[in-house]
Amino acid sequence: MSAVDPIIHRPVLAGLRTGRNRLYLTCLAFAALMVAVALAGPWLAPADPNASDLGAALTGPSPAHPLGADAAGRDTLSRLLAGASASLLGPIAVVLFSTVAGVLVGVTAGWFGGWPDTFLSRAAELLLAFPALLVAIVFVSLYGTGLAAPVIALSLAYLPYVSRLARNLTLSERRLPYLAAYRVQGFSGLAICVRHLIPNIAPVVLAQSSVNFGYALLDLSALSYLGLGVPPLTPTWGSMINDGQSALLQGHPLSAILPCAAIVLTVVAFNVVAEHWADRVSRRRG
Amino acid sequence: MLEVDGLSKSYGSVRAVRDVSFTLAAGGSLGVVGESGSGKTTTARIILGLERPDAGSVTVDGHDRSLRLGSVRRPDHSERRPDRSERRPDRSERRPDRSVRRRGRAERLRLARAVQIVFQDPFLSLDPRLSARTVLRETLKLHFPDLDHARRIAELLDQVGLGEREADALPRHLSGGQRQRVAIARALAVEPSVLVLDEAVAALDVCVQAQILNLLADLRERTGTAFLFITHDLGVVSQVTDHLVVMRQGEVVERGTTAEVLADPRHAYTRLLLASVPRPPG
Numbered sequence: 001m002s003a004v005d006p007i008i009h010r011p012v013l014a015g016l017r018t019g020r021n022r023l024y025l026t027c028l029a030f031a032a033l034m035v036a037v038a039l040a041g042p043w044l045a046p047a048d049p050n051a052s053d054l055g056a057a058l059t060g061p062s063p064a065h066p067l068g069a070d071a072a073g074r075d076t077l078s079r080l081l082a083g084a085s086a087s088l089l090g091p092i093a094v095v096l097f098s099t100v101a102g103v104l105v106g107v108t109a110g111w112f113g114g115w116p117d118t119f120l121s122r123a124a125e126l127l128l129a130f131p132a133l134l135v136a137i138v139f140v141s142l143y144g145t146g147l148a149a150p151v152i153a154l155s156l157a158y159l160p161y162v163s164r165l166a167r168n169l170t171l172s173e174r175r176l177p178y179l180a181a182y183r184v185q186g187f188s189g190l191a192i193c194v195r196h197l198i199p200n201i202a203p204v205v206l207a208q209s210s211v212n213f214g215y216a217l218l219d220l221s222a223l224s225y226l227g228l229g230v231p232p233l234t235p236t237w238g239s240m241i242n243d244g245q246s247a248l249l250q251g252h253p254l255s256a257i258l259p260c261a262a263i264v265l266t267v268v269a270f271n272v273v274a275e276h277w278a279d280r281v282s283r284r285r286g
Numbered sequence: 287m288l289e290v291d292g293l294s295k296s297y298g299s300v301r302a303v304r305d306v307s308f309t310l311a312a313g314g315s316l317g318v319v320g321e322s323g324s325g326k327t328t329t330a331r332i333i334l335g336l337e338r339p340d341a342g343s344v345t346v347d348g349h350d351r352s353l354r355l356g357s358v359r360r361p362d363h364s365e366r367r368p369d370r371s372e373r374r375p376d377r378s379e380r381r382p383d384r385s386v387r388r389r390g391r392a393e394r395l396r397l398a399r400a401v402q403i404v405f406q407d408p409f410l411s412l413d414p415r416l417s418a419r420t421v422l423r424e425t426l427k428l429h430f431p432d433l434d435h436a437r438r439i440a441e442l443l444d445q446v447g448l449g450e451r452e453a454d455a456l457p458r459h460l461s462g463g464q465r466q467r468v469a470i471a472r473a474l475a476v477e478p479s480v481l482v483l484d485e486a487v488a489a490l491d492v493c494v495q496a497q498i499l500n501l502l503a504d505l506r507e508r509t510g511t512a513f514l515f516i517t518h519d520l521g522v523v524s525q526v527t528d529h530l531v532v533m534r535q536g537e538v539v540e541r542g543t544t545a546e547v548l549a550d551p552r553h554a555y556t557r558l559l560l561a562s563v564p565r566p567p568g
Contacts, residue, residue, distance in 0.1 A: 176410045181469070181472070184335070185428070185472070186397065186398030186429070188394065200413070200414065
């Protein structure tokens with residue numbers, strides 16, 4: 001019934017979903033492929049991602065370069081494959097950490113209310129006041145380059161978005177009598193939160209987190225464009241788009257468009273998969 | 287059995303419950319009647335331990351409940367407050383008492399076995415993700431870990447008149463009456479001494495109401511659980527309760543056996559309530 005279903009129904013996506021989950025399975029396969037590529041990318045790349053073959057610069061697909069080469073003559077396919085790990089594992093780590101920590105903080109604040117709520121919510125707002133990139137730059141300057149510092153910084157920067165959402169959902173959920181019924185039944189607060197409250201707010205939280213994945217990917221790409229975080233020679237999709245800007249202007253768009261497409265498809269695939277899992281958790285389709 | 291003595295509770299300047307006392311015998315059935323805002327739901331929540339009284343005590347089977355319990359946020363029932371506009375934000379509402387967290391598992395279970403509740407809204411009182419069977423199994427695991435759960439679940443479902451299909455269906459695939467049966471089974475699974483029914487049939491249509499009331503009368507006979515009916519509906523009260531307490535603006539204005547009060551109401555307010563029960567013409 002709509003009274004207990006906290007999710008706004010999205011008719012367009014529902015229409016796409018009806019084909020026996022074909023969309024979900026496609027996206028799951030694509031997301032899995034991307035994760036596999038991210039893990040094995042450097043070994044899959046047919047050529048050295050940084051080797052310049054100036055003779056092939058800005059050429060289209062050819063036997064030597066299946067997806068063409070960029071302005072510096074570097075093989076686009078190899079760079080896409082080798083760049084996947086830095087481009088994907090970072091955002092995944094950011095989303096995992098910010099979701100887990102954000103739910104923990106938000107549910108704690110919403111459930112207890114009073115001073116824990118005041119303390120946690122004000123602390124989260126303080127974090128929110130700093131732009132994500134600024135926090136990341138500060139972390140990089142303090143802890144040096146590498147993927148770890150910007151990932152931790154972005155996780156912290158994204159935490160308040162999740163925790164604020166989780167807190168508000170907790171506040172509205174705990175007004176419902178079913179949670180009071182569990183309390184009257186003698187269940188502990190922890191058991192009620194873990195078994196009933198969190199699964200019921202999970203769909204909305206996961207939806208937010210899957211959106212965060214896209215932002216984190218873009219933020220990490222921006223950082224690698226600035227030369228922070230990922231070491232300079234490591235290819236990432238973000239830096240490939242940046243390198244491809246001039247090629248785009250010269251009428252050879254492939255080396256810029258392919259990483260763009262990789263980012264968009266990956267973000268969409270992860271969103272669809274996350275939404276499906278969220279549905280399963282809330283058993284909306286049951 | 288259940289003894290409520292001198293219960294008082296204020297929200298800001300509003301005195302929701304004033305010096306309310308009544309007793310409910312083992313296996314008995316007591317109706318607490320009043321209009322919206324008469325303090326009856328607050329009384330119920332204090333008995334359940336979801337609210338702390340400012341004064342007074344609640345005793346079940348000789349154990350005082352009111353001292354150890356804290357408050358959690360109240361479900362958003364429409365009629366819990368005498369006057370919303372006058373109400374000041376109440377700090378205790380936001381801040382569960384520390385004793386809630388300190389009280390141990392054994393104590394929680396003991397309190398749960400004393401009093402259980404069936405809420406008014408069958409659509410919001412069940413976890414939307416869980417089937418009746420899962421709900422009952424969870425409760426039985428908590429309270430009776432050594433029991434043969436499958437058998438007891440079948441027994442409970444049979445008692446409240448739910449079939450196999452309903453047992454495995456999610457709440458959203460059940461009707462209001464069926465959900466209320468699940469809620470009743472969940473409460474009975476704990477084997478409480480007292481079952482509080484907070485407007486438990488108010489959200490149901492008249493036909494289903496009658497079915498549920500029959501079921502409850504039947505269950506009282508079979509299980510020996512004492513029933514506390516919180517309601518505004520004197521029609522309901524006349525069918526299922528032996529004794530009656532009439533509340534108005536937080537105070538008890540009349541009490542007695544149901545038959546007496548309905549036949550010969552002494553307080554003007556009771557007469558008003560009686561006069562407002564719709565009757566078939568002629």
